[in-house]
Amino acid sequence: MPEALCFDMYGTLCDTQAVTTTLRERVDAPDRLVSEIARTWRDRQLEYMFRADAMDAYRPLSELTVDALEYALDFYGHDLSGGEIEAVMGAYRDLDPFDDTLDALASIEDAGLDTAVFSNGDPEMLEPLAANAGIDEHVDEVISADGAGTYKPDPAAYAHAADRLGRDRSECWLVSSNVWDAVGATEAGMGAAWVNRSNEPYDPFADEPNAVVRSLSELVDEL
Numbered sequence: 001m002p003e004a005l006c007f008d009m010y011g012t013l014c015d016t017q018a019v020t021t022t023l024r025e026r027v028d029a030p031d032r033l034v035s036e037i038a039r040t041w042r043d044r045q046l047e048y049m050f051r052a053d054a055m056d057a058y059r060p061l062s063e064l065t066v067d068a069l070e071y072a073l074d075f076y077g078h079d080l081s082g083g084e085i086e087a088v089m090g091a092y093r094d095l096d097p098f099d100d101t102l103d104a105l106a107s108i109e110d111a112g113l114d115t116a117v118f119s120n121g122d123p124e125m126l127e128p129l130a131a132n133a134g135i136d137e138h139v140d141e142v143i144s145a146d147g148a149g150t151y152k153p154d155p156a157a158y159a160h161a162a163d164r165l166g167r168d169r170s171e172c173w174l175v176s177s178n179v180w181d182a183v184g185a186t187e188a189g190m191g192a193a194w195v196n197r198s199n200e201p202y203d204p205f206a207d208e209p210n211a212v213v214r215s216l217s218e219l220v221d222e223l
Contacts, residue, residue, distance in 0.1 A: 001223065002191055004114035004167050006143070007105075008176035009121060012195055013216075014095040014133055022091040026084045027073070037072045044068035049120060049151045058149045060122040065089065092121070093128040097135060104216035105138035108223070116141035118161045118174065120151045141165060153184020162190070173210060175219065179203045193219055 010016050020038045027034050045061075045068040052058050066085060073079050080088070108115055116139055119126055123144050130136040141164055145151050148160035162169045174185035175193045182192040183206045192209035194202070195216060202208055213219045 002113065002173040003171040004116070004162075004165050004173070005108060005193075006116045006118035006161050006165075006172055006174050006190075007139070008174070008178060008181055009117050009119040009126060009129065009135075010092075010095075011197075012175060012177040013101045013105075013117065013135055014097050014129065016092075016095060018095050019088065019091045022088050026080055026088055027078055029076075029078060033076060037076050037078070040075055041069050041072035044071050053151050053154050058151070060124075060146055061120050061151075062089065062122050062125055065092075092125050094132050095129060097133045098216065100215050100217040102134055102138065104220050105135065107220045109138050111223070113223075114165050114167065115139045116143050116161065116165055118143045118145075118152075120145045120157075122146045152181055153187070155184075155188035158185055158188035158190050175216075182209045185209075193222070195219065 007013050023038055024031060024034045027037065045065050048064040048068055066089060069085060069088065105115065117126060117130055117135060121144060123146060126142050126144055130142050136142060143161050143164050145157040145160065148157045150156050158169060162172050165172065169189040173191035173193055174181060175195060176182050177195040177197055179194060179202065182194040183203055185192040186206055186209055193211040193213060194209050196212055196214060211219065211222050213222055
């Protein structure tokens, strides 16, 4: 069993739907088109992260996310003012935790495990969100991959998180709803729990992680 759990933030501890909702409020387009813009935005955000790692050209996630949003808007023939883009980005700092997040974190905290948020988000995105969502009250650290100057799934990012917790990577589990993140953690020498909220098949790129659960409540039961 792990000695420390590192929780991804976006889509694992917090629901990112508020970002799409805010985008919908700002873009004058049918809901279906806004959903396509949001999907392209997310895909491009991930591509930019992976591209930055491959080219050793790190930039903070907030910058890449704005670039990805501007690309997605332009792709579908829309644009937003600087103030409107700032408002959409501001939604990242005020997301709702999933219904089981705070109770699960409290239970794990009571069990005596070390806990951390560990995300590709930069500190300016993560720290306000952790405070606004009440997550910072239940974790020992809020760790950004920014401190490693690289993004997950680069092994150096996972090593950075373990170092911040004063643990060997083998003593840590990553908890993430992103299958590529779980794969990255196991390849880097961590354990992993994949929170498969949408009942997707596992990625055949690597062996299955230590645990596959449908929710954080189920993870607590598994532990």
